[in-house]
Amino acid sequence: MSQLFKRNSLSLRREWRLFDRERGSADAFLKLCNRMIQVGEFLLAHDVARAGLKSHKNNKELSQRGAHALCKAGSPKLATKLLEELVASGGRDVETQSLLASAYKDLCEYSTSEESKFRYADLAIARYEEAYNTQVLKSGGKTEDLEKQYYPCINVAFMHFMFHHFDEANDYARKARKICLKLREKGVDSYWIEATEAEASLILGQVESAVESYESAFKRTDAQPSSIASTRKQALQIAAMFEDKSIRKKMEKAFPLLGIVACSGHVIDNPGRSKRFPPEAESAAKQKIENALEKLGARCGYSSAACGTDILFLEAMAERGGETHVFLPFAKEEFIETSVRRAGGNWVSRFERVLDHATSVHYVTNEGYYGDDYLFTFCNQVMLGFAAMRGRGLDEDPNLLVIWDGEPGSTGGTGELVEAWRSEFNEPEVIDSKNILENLDEPEPVRIHSGETRPNFTPSFGDSCDSVRSIKTMLFADVQAFSRVVEEKTGAFVEAFHGGVSQLMGKLEEQPVFVNTWGDSFFAVFESTEDALKLALDIRDYFNKRNWKSFLVEGEMEVRISMHAGPVYEEFDPILQKRNFFGRHVNQAARIEPIVLPGSVFVSETVAALISFGYEKFDFEYAGNLELAKDFGSYPIYMLQRKGYSEELME
Numbered sequence: 284m285s286q287l288f289k290r291n292s293l294s295l296r297r298e299w300r301l302f303d304r305e306r307g308s309a310d311a312f313l314k315l316c317n318r319m320i321q322v323g324e325f326l327l328a329h330d331v332a333r334a335g336l337k338s339h340k341n342n343k344e345l346s347q348r349g350a351h352a353l354c355k356a357g358s359p360k361l362a363t364k365l366l367e368e369l370v371a372s373g374g375r376d377v378e379t380q381s382l383l384a385s386a387y388k389d390l391c392e393y394s395t396s397e398e399s400k401f402r403y404a405d406l407a408i409a410r411y412e413e414a415y416n417t418q419v420l421k422s423g424g425k426t427e428d429l430e431k432q433y434y435p436c437i438n439v440a441f442m443h444f445m446f447h448h449f450d451e452a453n454d455y456a457r458k459a460r461k462i463c464l465k466l467r468e469k470g471v472d473s474y475w476i477e478a479t480e481a482e483a484s485l486i487l488g489q490v491e492s493a494v495e496s497y498e499s500a501f502k503r504t505d506a507q508p509s510s511i512a513s514t515r516k517q518a519l520q521i522a523a524m525f526e527d528k529s530i531r532k533k534m535e536k537a538f539p540l541l542g543i544v545a546c547s548g549h550v551i552d553n554p555g556r557s558k559r560f561p562p563e564a565e566s567a568a569k570q571k572i573e574n575a576l577e578k579l580g581a582r583c584g585y586s587s588a589a590c591g592t593d594i595l596f597l598e599a600m601a602e603r604g605g606e607t608h609v610f611l612p613f614a615k616e617e618f619i620e621t622s623v624r625r626a627g628g629n630w631v632s633r634f635e636r637v638l639d640h641a642t643s644v645h646y647v648t649n650e651g652y653y654g655d656d657y658l659f660t661f662c663n664q665v666m667l668g669f670a671a672m673r674g675r676g677l678d679e680d681p682n683l684l685v686i687w688d689g690e691p692g693s694t695g696g697t698g699e700l701v702e703a704w705r706s707e708f709n710e711p712e713v714i715d716s717k718n719i720l721e722n723l724d725e726p727e728p729v730r731i732h733s734g735e736t737r738p739n740f741t742p743s744f745g746d747s748c749d750s751v752r753s754i755k756t757m758l759f760a761d762v763q764a765f766s767r768v769v770e771e772k773t774g775a776f777v778e779a780f781h782g783g784v785s786q787l788m789g790k791l792e793e794q795p796v797f798v799n800t801w802g803d804s805f806f807a808v809f810e811s812t813e814d815a816l817k818l819a820l821d822i823r824d825y826f827n828k829r830n831w832k833s834f835l836v837e838g839e840m841e842v843r844i845s846m847h848a849g850p851v852y853e854e855f856d857p858i859l860q861k862r863n864f865f866g867r868h869v870n871q872a873a874r875i876e877p878i879v880l881p882g883s884v885f886v887s888e889t890v891a892a893l894i895s896f897g898y899e900k901f902d903f904e905y906a907g908n909l910e911l912a913k914d915f916g917s918y919p920i921y922m923l924q925r926k927g928y929s930e931e932l933m934e
Contacts, residue, residue, distance in 0.1 A: 295319055296642065299331060309339040316348045321507040323541065325356035325676050326919060330908040343374055351382055355509060357675050358904035359389035361922070377414045377431045384410030384438065393902075395927025404446055411439040426469050433462040437479045441517060444486050444524065456486040474505045478514045485521050490530055493518075494537045501539055508541050508582075512677035515540075540679050542580035542605075545670040546572075547663060547700050548592025548686030549716055551626035559688060560591050562628065564719050568592070568686055571714045572599050579682050579712060581605060585670040587612070587662060588634055590626035592686040597637040606642040608669060612662035617652045645669070647889075648850050648868070653752060658850060661754050663700050668892025671708075675895065683711035686719075707897050755796070755864065756815040756848040756890070757872035758807045760784075760822055763881050764840045765803030776834045777802055783829075787821045797864055806873075808864045812848060812893055816901050819844050819884045820925060827882050841881035846923070847872035848889050874911035875920065884923040891921040902926045 295318060302315065312335030319328035332349030336342060346369050353362035366383040384407045391403035414435035418428060440455035460483040463476045481496030497518065501511060515538040522531040549560040560568070572595050584600040584607045586593045600607045611618050623634045638644055647662045670681040683704045691698040704711055768776050784805055788794060791814045795807040805822075809815040826842040834840065849868030856863035871887065879885040886894075891903045903921040910917045 295322065295324060296327065299327065304334050305338070307335070307338065309335060309342045309345060312339070313344055313348060316345070316352070320348065320352055320355065320509055323355075323509045323512070323673070323677055325352045325509070326905050326908075328352035329356065329905060333907055343369065343376075343379070346374075347378055347382055350386070353905060354382070354386050354389055355513075355676055356905045357389075358906075358922075359386045359393065360924075361904050361906070362386045363390065375417075377418055377435060380410050380414035380417075381435050381438070384408075384414065384435070388438070388442065393927060399927075401446075404442060408439060408442045411435045411442065415439060426466065426471055429462050429466050429469075430471065433459050433466070433476065433479050436462060437482055440483065440486055441521065444521060452486055456483040459483045474500050474503045474507070474510055477503065478510070482514070482517065482521070485518060485534075488525075490533060494533055497534075497537050509677065511539060512541070512679060514538075516678040540580055541673075541677050542582040543585070543670055543674050543677070543679055543681040544576065544579050544581040544583070544600075544684050545585040545667050545681055546592065546596040546684045547586065548596075548684075548697050548714070549688070550589045550591040550593075550622065551628075551630070553625060558720060560686070560716060561720075561723075562626070563723060564716075565595070567719045567722065568714070568716075569595050569599065571719065572596055572684070572686070573602075575684050575712050575714060576600065576603060579684065581682075581684075583673060584608065585610070585666050585673075585681075587622075587659075587666065588618075588637055589622040590628075590630040590634070594623075594630065594633050594637055596684065597641070598633065601637065601640045607637065607640060608666075609638060609641045609644045610647070610662050610666040610669070611644065612647045612658040613652045614646070614649055621652055650850065650867070655752055655850070657754060659696075660699060661850070664703070664896055665889055665892045667700075667704065668894070668896035671895035672892060680709060683708065684714070685711055686714045686716050688716045689713075703897075751853045752850050752866075753853065754849065755851050755868075756809045756812045756846065757851070757864070757869055758795075758805075758809065758815050758819055758844065758846050759873050759876040760805040760819075760842055760844045761876055762803035762826075762840060762842055764835065767835045767840075769834060769836055772834045773802070776831075779829075779834075780826075781805070783825050784822055787818060787825060790821075791818060797862065799859070799863075808851070808869075812890070813898055813900075815846060816890075816894070816898060816923065819846055819923060820901075823882065823884050843876055843879035843881055844884040845872055845875035845879055845886070846884065846890050847875060847887040848893060871911070871915065871918075874913055874915040875918075877912040878909055878920070880906075880922070886921050886923045888919040888921065890923075891919075894923075900926055 295315070299315065312331055316328045316331040316335070319331060329349050329352040332345045332352060335345045336349070339345060346365060350362040350365040353365070363383065363386040366379060366386055369379050370383060387403045387407035387410060391400050391407060394400045394403060415432060418431045418435070421428065436455055437459040440452045440459055443455065444452035460480055463480045466472070466476055477496055477500035481493045481500060484496060485493035497514070500506060518534050518538070519531060522534040552559055552561050576599055581600065581603065582605045584596060584605055586596050586607070586609065588594055588597060588609050588611065597607050597609065619631060619634065623630050645665070647658060647665055652658065674681045683701070685697050685701055687697045687701060701711055762780065780803070781800060793809070793811045793814050795809050797808040799806045807815070807818070823842060823844055831840040847868060849871070851864045851866040851868050853862050853864055855861070875885050875887065885906060886903065894901050894903060902924050904924065906920045906922050908917050909920045
């Protein structure tokens with residue numbers, strides 16, 4: 284394992300928080316961005332590049348790195364737009380051309396239609412070949428010239444190979460390997476040079492040589508998690524093209540993984556309950572967790588922080604030098620009372636330590652518990668979605684580790700989580716809690732920490748007994764340029780807009796639980812996130828495909844749509860004379876809408892996480908850490924789309 288594998292991205296996040304964004308040099312922004320890309324913090328890297336460009340406009344390298352980070356984060360469409368603009372402004376250097384080609388390559392991979400696949404493949408090959416041939420023509424055999432050749436050359440080989448142009452693929456693979464050999468002779472060596480040699484050998488069918496070169500590359504000190512992930516993805520794609528299926532297995536075995544592990548499991552037993560996870564089982568559970576993490580190669584962990592399994596997992600990850608991402612279902616102090624202090628001992632101080640170590644801490648809501656157990660379920664869904672999103676960026680399936688007795692359990696419990704995981708991902712790694720109990724020799728004394736006692740906690744429920752809180756998905760749609768509608772055509776426009784939305788709603792499996800409209804706006808609340816996602820994209824398409832100019836004095840008319848999910852309050856609205864929905868999460872959905880790129884759907888990070896954990900028909904691209912309207916704060920925002928790319932997406 285390289286030293287950079289062990290680097291905790293917490294330090295980079297802290298460095299970014301303390302970074303002088305007003306006076307930071309372009310080089311300082313660039314160095315921080317590159318380090319974040321190296322450890323797989325792609326979204327944060329894009330935000331750094333974006334911030335740098337505010338102070339250093341037209342900086343080509345910052346634009347390149349920002350686009351590269353978007354590609355790595357799974358947002359090739361937005362990256363393509365940025366890079367095409369850079370090329371159009373004169374940026375025809377090998378780096379820009381290669382990055383644009385790489386974005387086209389990703390669009391090719393993500394496309395669901397054969398027409399789109401071939402179109403993007405042709406564009407990618409053309410850009411890679413242009414970058415390579417330009418460098419060959421300019422080359423005087425100098426080292427710096429050769430260093431600019433091998434990357435586009437091997438990618439031309441890859442694209443030709445994937446589209447069965449085997450003669451061309453072999454020709455470029457030999458050229459790429461020859462360039463790498465010349466660089467070695469000149470004393471130049473790097474991870475990417477070795478990885479390129481390995482890929483060239485694999486394309487040429489020299490599998491054992493490829494495995495040897497890959498494994499040698501991974502041992503290098505300059506091997507980065509994101510670089511290895513990118514290499515692995517391409518190697519597996521090549522291997523899958525061979526009739527001999529053992530080749531892919533050899534490739535899978537050769538590559539190390541980041542080791543993304545989400546964890547959940549039983550909490551320490553309450554006093555007086557039947558034994559499931561008694562305090563005396565802690566040592567045995569800890570050992571089994573450590574063994575499981577070693578088996579899974581865990582370096583990146585996702586978990587809540589309740590007493591018992593969660594905290595033991597987070598402590599074990601910290602001891603391994605790994606990242607930890609903590610998810611809390613509600614306000615910290617109430618979480619301590621409901622899920623930590625209840626076990627007595629020194630669990631509260633241990634909770635504080637794992638939060639201090641955490642790379643990131645996420646709150647599903649900053650509100651209180653109020654006895655709403657469904658918040659635990661929602662927190663688990665969001666947590667697993669985040670793990671899936673990280674795996675998406677590194678082309679790696681996450682794993683689930685649980686301490687579990689095999690019983691179905693209650694709302695928000697481990698059994699519910701395991702069932703959901705199995706339906707979406709792989710088989711979880713299960714530590715049988717019954718086996719732990721069977722092998723206990725004698726009770727272990729409970730460790731008591733001064734000041735920490737078992738509480739007598741009674742949750743408060745707010746001021747009104749009529750108020751009901753539940754998880755909902757909110758959708759806002761607003762028409763831009765409504766003020767320019769010809770006065771006498773206002774009624775016709777409203778009929779066309781709302782009539783169209785009404786027809787689209789009629790096609791949903793489940794209707795919204797609440798709808799409100801203004802002349803140019805639409806607000807809906809859903810039980811079903813999937814129906815909300817479908818309606819949002821249907822409204823977008825309906826509006827974008829229709830010509831609305833006849834309603835306007837001048838200009839164009841476009842729609843902006845936003846979505847967010849979270850716990851909201853349902854109360855009787857005396858003005859509307861019916862139940863309505865209120866709360867901070869409704870406000871958050873509303874505050875996203877004014878910043879939406881016209882003609883698009885923007886969703887919160889919570890919705891993106893939910894999509895990652897169970898909605899295969901939908902996809903998203905990272906739009907950035909954006910300032911919401913009315914000083915609501917900055918949040919990571921994503922652009923919603925259907926799974927797969929089509930021609931209309933690139934128009």
